[in-house]
Amino acid sequence: MAGIATHAMQVSEWIRPYPPAEDAHRERKLAAAHAFCARLGRLAVRSLYDELTLYPKPGLVSLVDNGSHRDMNAETFMRSLFALRHYFIRIAKAGADGAAFTELRQLGIDAEQKMLHATRGINTHRGAIFCLGLLCAAAGYCHAHRIRLSPQALRAVLLMEWGQALTIHARATDGSSHGLQVAARHAASGAREEAALGLPSVFEVALPALQSTLETRACWERARIDALFALMAYVSDTNVYYRGGTTGAAMVRSMAQEFLVRGGTAHAQWKTYALECHRQFISRKLSPGGAADLLAAACLVHRLTYRLGGTIAAA
Template identity: 65%
Template sequence: MSLAAIAARRALLAPRPPAAPDQALHGAVARLALRCLYAELTLYPKPGLVSLVDNGSHGDMNAETFMRSLFALRHYFSRICRAGAHGALFGELKRLGIEAEARMLLATRGINTHRGAIFSLGLLCAAIGRARAQGVALTPAGLRAVLLLRWGEELAAHTVPGAQQSNGLRVADLHGAGGAREEAALGLPSVFETGLPALRATLAAGRGLQQARIDALFALMARVSDTNVFHRGGAAGAATVREQAQAFLDAGGTGDPHWRERALACHRLFVARRISPGGAADLLAATCLVHAATSGTLP
């Protein structure tokens, strides 16, 4: 680690006099996180995923299920943002996430709608709170630095599987896939290095937020090792997702006049093969949160 990095770490972790609780910020961050999850739900065409139009590749959930989940999470993002602002250790963030997951499962009658989003968006909300409390600029680089410097070591330790593994961890062991834990330990590289640049490039080209989110989703699908896909479709399903997504991007993404037809064809293929890139969808919501939080929308 360079001397500059060591100095930055010491400055970030050094105790400071507690700032006055910024309830307005915590509430605004929570509302922003929920809006980003809602934006992901309503996006269409979205290959294999639940939307307001159809249930994608899922027979056990629909848009109503996701809305019940969102309602159950409305206080979680505020609480974890506040915890981050107060310098909570990762154990406290994890406890809040476990409680949020329990509320989600109660609201959805046991259906996992947002487990990955609880983890990734929760960490980002904590990082936003910590950045504001420490006077770090709300930029993508600033947020990622806070995430890695404050919780990076604990997140790296968290990637070591315990005795009881989730479906995602079992699939990761079997196929060498990454997943939410590895993403977080590396500072959410798929968000900061793939999703966000794709979203911003589309906006810079003069296209709207819907197209930008579609392009970001396909960029994530092309590059993310998604345990959701491996769990449902195995290695063949994962290869299909990567190939279809890359073909969409190679054709120009939403810059192609026929992009909607291409996306719909991909959606129909994924539904026929019961493929659902839920991990990419969670990372898209996280990408939307970083974009919105670093665009001057917070108080």
């Protein structure tokens, strides 16, 4: 009898009707969406790694040294990257589902707690969690609505879907972070204001610098250096204000502008000057961490759009 029952079960499996066409289509769509978000998450982590491994990078942690920091090193950043790998996938899916900003914000808060646990309380990527997370959400939305990925599309979605909520968030004074304190004291533009404006430093400063160098010299290292110095010359970095006040901020901006006036990485001695900036920043304990976060965001937009031609299928 047991053999007959087993045989009957096998037959029932063989003759089970195929699922309706709409069910199969839905399953394929969900699988494609999951695959997209997974690739997007890997690209976000890879973009943060692009920032970490760059050198010389004035005042910032790299694989070579700790810059102006005594409480963190490259290993700290690697632990943070590992802790954030699932966050970018989750927020991309939330964006694809048309989630409200409150949900995106909670995902960011949860990711920040995971980061702090992994780094033993050290803030390595708070700004990056915010801006790269928003970009992942915007990319997820584009994919779900069959919008071809481009810098213009990502920024438009960011502003149309969450712009109003981001503006309210930027005006809030409920936080006690160093960035909020410094922004209030020095009228500097922090991550919240940057996001509310659609990440202009990413789309109007870093990305054009990155792409211009790639087009003329086809060097990923030099492109990231030029983009970083463009950001340092442009951004009112709350990290710099916190460590060096108005004097330190003026120094960072002045030295970055001098680097660009010389021609950036097109100058034969660009690395010598960049290393001098690095030494000067370290001597004054200056660290343009906000610019570093925005550089990673620009790397992500580039990987999503220019490099891969509007698709991340090959990522």
